[in-house]
Amino acid sequence: MSHNSFGHLFRVTTWGESHGPAIGCVVDGCPSLIPLTEADIQGFMEKRKPGQSKYTTQRREPDEVKILSGVMVDEDGVQKTTGTPISLFVENTDQRSKDYSEIKDRFRPGHADFTYDAKYGIRDYRGGGRSSARETAMRVAAGAVARKVIPGVTIRAALVQVGPHKINRNNWDWAEIDNNPFFCPDVEAASLWAEYLDGVRKAGSSVGAVVEVIAEGVPAGWGAPLYGKLDTDLTAAMMSINAVKGVEIGNGFEAACLTGEENADEIRMGAEGKPVFLTNNSGGVLGGISNGDPLVVRFAVKPTSSILTERKSITRQGEEVDVMTKGRHDPCVGIRAVPVGEAMMACVLADHFLRHRGQIG
């Protein structure tokens, strides 16, 4: 199974299965002399880890990250990157394989069971193995390293829709993100979602969501036309997250409904002698290159496939069966996808920063 790596100059490879002893990643290409400790990474792991609220899976994983290589304490007593591969890992401590024994020979609808089996002739039925979103923990770890490569860039994400319920953008307040279990920037939407998701959870059902990721502080000029466009790489990175079914940049699909007059972002000279875009319909990218405005990426996450209602399926032997996925699952995986989206944005931007420096100096 190849294709476990992404990025060019800042390159991340992840390894491990949901029910193996550990999962990890190797970050290759991180520049030297960047202060880096486990504590710098752990805060981001906490945001993604399961069991944070009744709206996320009750799997108990401490997700304590360890740095195995690529750092050294410098003469000034500060631990810094050495420029060599940074290897990170997290132990899997809550793998109850027997929760999955009933679906050993059954393909769970909405999961990668059938396709893995069709491709490899073998699949890890214990929670999906490599296809499990457990892997996204290491994306978050790599993303924490990436943020240190681009300290001038602020990357934040929010949940902006749960099922059919969208936030009111007039209520957007970043300070609210940490005040509710949904990373929701709208205090009113958060309380509505709490009630709504309680009902979904109690019914053993699930719903989808939309996550918005915003990067501020990216200067004009990052991105590499034509086949390494910044928006190409951002959308590919977001689409690679488990359960993501749609990605848009700026006003995305809404652009199809607008006229040229409405959509093109007009330009004026700002007070500091720098160009100012009067709107940001482009989402901060023109011709695959950043224009200095915030980068805005949204992605749609499908409803959690593991639900407590039987669904039609088949076994590996071709027998028709009904499958109900027991175990511990999230009513809306979009919640835990928020820190993962931030991490993917960070990795892509760290890579493009280094690629830009390599080309322009």
Ligand SMILES: Cc1cc2nc3c(=O)[nH]c(=O)nc-3n(C[C@H](O)[C@H](O)[C@H](O)COP(=O)(O)O)c2cc1C
């Ligand atoms: C953070 C996160 C957690 C997830 N947890 C679950 C889960 O508990 N149950 C589930 O059915 N799917 C979960 N998923 C989604 C599955 O991993 C995913 O749907 C499945 O592997 C099939 O891949 P695909 O939906 O990308 O095609 C999660 C996704 C993310 C991003």
